[in-house]
Every structure is written in structure tokens, then in C-alpha cells.
Amino acid sequence: MDTSQLLKGVLDLAVLAVLRKDDGYGYDVVRRLRAGGLNDVGDASVYGTLRRLYNAGMLTSYVVPSEEGPHRKYYSINETGRARLAESRETWRSFASTLDGLLEEVAA
Amino acid sequence: MNTQALGVEHYLAGMRAALDDLPPNEVAEIMEDVEAHVAELSTELGANESVEQRLGPPEQYARELRQAAGYPPRTERLPVTTKKQFLSRPRAAAWGLAGGTGVTLLAGAAALREPAVLLLPVVILVLSLALVNDRGPTQQEIMNLPETVRLKKWLTPEPGTPAERAITYLRSLQPAWWLVRAGLLGLGAVLLAGRDIFGFLAIAAVAVVSVFAGPRAKADRRWLWFSLPASALAVGLLFQVIDVTAGQLGYNASRSSYPAPMMETYENIYAYDENGKLLTNVLLYDQDGNPINASRQYYGCRTGDPEPVIPANRYPRPKIDYENGTCYTVTPSATAPSSAPASSAPPSSSPPSSGQPSSGQPSSGQPSSGSTPSSSVPPTSVSPSK
Structure with a gap:
């Protein structure tokens, strides 16, 4: 099964999760997701997701000047984002266990 | 290296074209992310690898990003916006910034005599910043103007050349200049303090804010509308202080040229x-x-x-x-009086008394001791x- 289709629905959750502890700029977030096992995540999708979460008021951003190359825009999660993360996690868990249950029945 | 830099520019231009139906400030925000992304990625590329090989064509990148960000799919641009406008808001703002800075320099050179002239550049700068304030901190549209690109190219010579080293060195002096600038502005404010309280307050405020404006402008280009004119004002004030000081020195010099006691x-x-x-x-x-x-x-x-x-x-x-x-x-x-040149008029050969032949020995009346010549x-x- 193509995981990229699955990923679309949960990328918000994944991005919020990797920003939970440390702020990060776009490529940072991409690397963290890949390090966490989401190898198929597309760069552009992550950047788009960051913009959407930002526009939805769940992230704030600040620019850090860089000596060489363009400045880096860091994103950090705010209270709204944390609330959404907690809520989405519950949704995901119940969804995942529901699906697990269904798959168990199939296997049985 | 250079071809890769070109590749990056080309890729970013493609991205911008694929996003140009979105609101300008949103495009600016996206491009801020994407520029850093592509720049960082290009440093990881192998010798024969291109940005496109990693990320796919810019149009595809833009499509994927739009989808994830929840933007509407690409709509066709209206013909009006496809035509390059000669007088666009970014261009007007950029020239307003340049002109405002120049006028500030001139006004700064006259500010101690008539502080009110500073209002002129302030009006120019505020109006030009108002044109582009909503375009985000990077002001990408201004950075993409042909004149800005040319200026940027001029300011970033080939690595290793003397010009590049000179510019790198000057860049390293920037924080020092911010302090010097604040000092000069403070001096200007103090010189005005006795005569014009509004001028004093205005320039003092500029001096204080200028300390923060330097580093801020690195992250948010909109601060350039403050930082550049502040530098111009500092230089203008410096010119004027030098001018006044030189005038006073000239006055003192002419006074001291009166005959001093001999x-x-x-x-x-x-x-x-x-x-x-x-x-x-x-x-x-x-x-x-x-x-x-x-x-x-x-x-x-x-x-x-x-x-x-x-x-x-x-x-x-x-x-x-x-x-x-x-x-x-x-x-x-001939040798005794130290100041008189020995040959011209030594008192020994021609004493000041009149009627005496010059050859006459002054000591003729005296018994001369034979020992000394x-x-x-x-x-x-x-x-x-x-």
C-alpha cells in the first residue's frame, strides 16, 4: 500500500509532533520526520503543511539570520498547536486501535 | 559552484512563477522557506546532481506544496499581471528607499542648522515603506528587481578576489559601525540640545533605535528603511561637524598668524x-x-x-x-653669537658703529692676545x- 496516501491525512499530526520539543526550520522538520521513519515524506508536502498550520494559528515563526545563504525561518508550536496535537493524538489512537481490531478480525 | 548557484536561482524563479497567483505576502512567506531549503539542499548535492533531480521540477514542487498547504490549485494569471509592469510597488519602494537615504544624507549635513529639513526624507521613507510593508520581511520582490540583482552581483564579487576580501572585511566591521553610528547620532542630538528640543528628541530617538535596527535589518529587510537612512544621517552629521570644526580651526589658525612676540x-x-x-x-x-x-x-x-x-x-x-x-x-x-650667520654680518668684522671701515678690527683698541686667532x-x- 502506498504510504504517501496514508501520510496525507496524518502529516499535520506528525509535523506538530516533531515540533513539540524543539523549534525547527523547514528542512529541519523534513529531516526529523525522515529520522523518525517517515522516509517517503515529500519536502514540498512538509513545507506546505507548515504553511497551513501556521495560517491556522497553530505555529508561530521567527527568522534567524544566517552568515552564508538565506535566512532560516523557524517554526515553533504554540498553545493552540499543542491543544490540537493532544486532540489529534487521541483521535489517531482510537482510530488506529479500531483499525487494528478490524485487521485482527481479518487475520483471525 | 557557480552553475549550481544559477541552478538554484532558476529553480526559485520557476517556483515563484508557479505560485504567482497567490497573495504576494503569502508567496513571500513560502519563498522564504523554500529559498533556505533549496540553498541548503544545494550544498548537499553531488557534482553531477541538480536541484531538480532531488526535488523534481519546480512546478511539481509548487503543486505538492499548494496541495499540502490547502491553497487552491493554480489559476491562470490574468494577462495584465503577466506583463512586466515598469512602475510596480516594489520598484517604487526600492527607489523611495534609495532616494530617501540620499535626501537624508543631504538633510543630515544641514540638520544642525535647520533640523526641520529632516521631515522631507522621513515622508519619502514612510511612504515608500508603506507600499511594501505587507510583502513580508524578506522583500523578495524588491530583491528580484533587475536593478537590485545587479547591485547584489556588484556587491558579491568572485570569491578570492581582492574586492571580495575587502567587502568581507567591511561586513565584519558592521557591528562596530552600528555603535559608531549611534555615537554620531548621539553627538548630533547633543549639539542640537540647546537650540531645538524637537530636533534633539528626534535624533536622540533615532540614535537609540539605530542600535537595534542594524541586527534587525539582517532578519527583516523592512528595517532597512530605518537602518540605511540612519547611517546616512550619521554620515551627514559627521560631515557637518567636520565642516564646523574645520571652520573654527581655520579661524584659530588665522588668529595665531598675528605677529607673536618676537x-x-x-x-x-x-x-x-x-x-x-x-x-x-x-x-x-x-x-x-x-x-x-x-x-x-x-x-x-x-x-x-x-x-x-x-x-x-x-x-x-x-x-x-x-x-x-x-x-x-x-x-x-664670528662663532660666538649663535643666531647670526657667520658670513653675513659677524659683529667682529663689522661692528654696528658707523663711519668705521669694515676692515677695521673692533678689537684694535684692545690689546689683543696673540694666542687666540x-x-x-x-x-x-x-x-x-x-
Whole structure:
């Protein structure tokens, strides 16, 4: 099964999760997701997701000047984002266990 | 390296084109992310790898990003916006910034005389910033103007060239300049303090804010609308302070060129009577009865004696013969008066008395001691203790 289709629905959750502890700029977030096992995540999708979460008021951003190359825009999660993360996690868990249950029945 | 930089620019241009139907401030925000992304990614690329190989064509990247960000799919641009507008808001703002900075420099050079002239650049700058304030901190549209690109290329020469090293060095001085700038502005404010309270407050405020504006402008280009004119104002004030100081120095110099009290360099005076005879023990006074003393330091005959051993205005002064320890008057010789050039008018060959043939020996009246070739007169010895 193509995981990229699955990923679309949960990328918000994944991005919020990797920003939970440390702020990060776009490529940072991409690397963290890949390090966490989401190898198929597309760069552009992550950047788009960051913009959407930002526009939805769940992230704030600040620019850090860089000596060489363009400045880096860091994103950090705010209270709204944390609330959404907690809520989405519950949704995901119940969804995942529901699906697990269904798959168990199939296997049985 | 250079071809890769070109590749990056090309890729970003493709991205911008694929996003240009979105609101400009949103595009600016996206491009801020994407520029850093592509730049960082290009450093990881192998020799024969291109950005497109990693990320796919820019149009595809843009499509994927739009989808994830929840933007509507690409709509066709209206023909009006496809045509490059000559007078766009970013261009007007950029030229407003340049012009405002130039006017600030001129106004700064006159600000101490008439602080109100600073209002003119302020109006220009505020209006030009208002045109692009909503376009985000990177002001990408201004950075993409052909004139800005040319300026940027000019300011970033090939690595390794002297020009590049010079610019790198100047960049390293930037934080120091921010402090110097604040200092100059503070000085300007202080110079205005007594005369114009509004000018003082305005320039003092600029001085304080300028300390923060330098580093801020690195992250948010909109601060350039403050930082650049602040630098221009500081330089203008510096010009004016130099101008005023130079004027005062010139005034002082012209005053000091008035005849200063003449420096007398003679250390002894020889008086002759009309017959060319050297007079001894002559006391000289001016019209007020003050003794006329040769200005050169006069040492008594015997060190350790209470001074003055003899009146300092008694001429000719005796000289010490250090070898014998005796004091005696020495007639002027060609070498004795230090200030007179030996050849031109040595008193020994032509004493100032009139009617005397120049060849006449001044010491002819005196028994000349044969031992010394120059006519040194022995003794008239003066006892130091009177």
C-alpha cells in the first residue's frame, strides 16, 4: 500500500509532533520526520503543511539570520498547536486501535 | 559552484512563477522557506546532481506544496499581471528607499542648522515603506528587481578576489559601525540640545533605535528603511561637524598668524662706541626702566653662587672659561653669537658703529692676545660676587 496516501491525512499530526520539543526550520522538520521513519515524506508536502498550520494559528515563526545563504525561518508550536496535537493524538489512537481490531478480525 | 548557484536561482524563479497567483505576502512567506531549503539542499548535492533531480521540477514542487498547504490549485494569471509592469510597488519602494537615504544624507549635513529639513526624507521613507510593508520581511520582490540583482552581483564579487576580501572585511566591521553610528547620532542630538528640543528628541530617538535596527535589518529587510537612512544621517552629521570644526580651526589658525612676540635668540649684547671701541659693563633699560635681558638662559659665572650674581642686563655678559674656572668677557667672534650667520654680518668684522671701515678690527683698541686667532679679549674679569 502506498504510504504517501496514508501520510496525507496524518502529516499535520506528525509535523506538530516533531515540533513539540524543539523549534525547527523547514528542512529541519523534513529531516526529523525522515529520522523518525517517515522516509517517503515529500519536502514540498512538509513545507506546505507548515504553511497551513501556521495560517491556522497553530505555529508561530521567527527568522534567524544566517552568515552564508538565506535566512532560516523557524517554526515553533504554540498553545493552540499543542491543544490540537493532544486532540489529534487521541483521535489517531482510537482510530488506529479500531483499525487494528478490524485487521485482527481479518487475520483471525 | 557557480552553475549550481544559477541552478538554484532558476529553480526559485520557476517556483515563484508557479505560485504567482497567490497573495504576494503569502508567496513571500513560502519563498522564504523554500529559498533556505533549496540553498541548503544545494550544498548537499553531488557534482553531477541538480536541484531538480532531488526535488523534481519546480512546478511539481509548487503543486505538492499548494496541495499540502490547502491553497487552491493554480489559476491562470490574468494577462495584465503577466506583463512586466515598469512602475510596480516594489520598484517604487526600492527607489523611495534609495532616494530617501540620499535626501537624508543631504538633510543630515544641514540638520544642525535647520533640523526641520529632516521631515522631507522621513515622508519619502514612510511612504515608500508603506507600499511594501505587507510583502513580508524578506522583500523578495524588491530583491528580484533587475536593478537590485545587479547591485547584489556588484556587491558579491568572485570569491578570492581582492574586492571580495575587502567587502568581507567591511561586513565584519558592521557591528562596530552600528555603535559608531549611534555615537554620531548621539553627538548630533547633543549639539542640537540647546537650540531645538524637537530636533534633539528626534535624533536622540533615532540614535537609540539605530542600535537595534542594524541586527534587525539582517532578519527583516523592512528595517532597512530605518537602518540605511540612519547611517546616512550619521554620515551627514559627521560631515557637518567636520565642516564646523574645520571652520573654527581655520579661524584659530588665522588668529595665531598675528605677529607673536618676537622670539629673541641672542644671548649676549655687545655695544661699541663711535670709535669702534667695545664698551663694557653697559646696563640696558627700556622706556619704562625695566632691564633689558637677553632672553637666552643666562648662567652665572660660578655655579652655586647666589643668583643673580650680576645684573642680567649688564652687557657684554661674562662667559665662563670652564677649563680655567675664571670669568671674563669674550668679545664677539664670528662663532660666538649663535643666531647670526657667520658670513653675513659677524659683529667682529663689522661692528654696528658707523663711519668705521669694515676692515677695521673692533678689537684694535684692545690689546689683543696673540694666542687666540679670533680677537678674544682677556680679562675685564668680573668678579662673580661683585
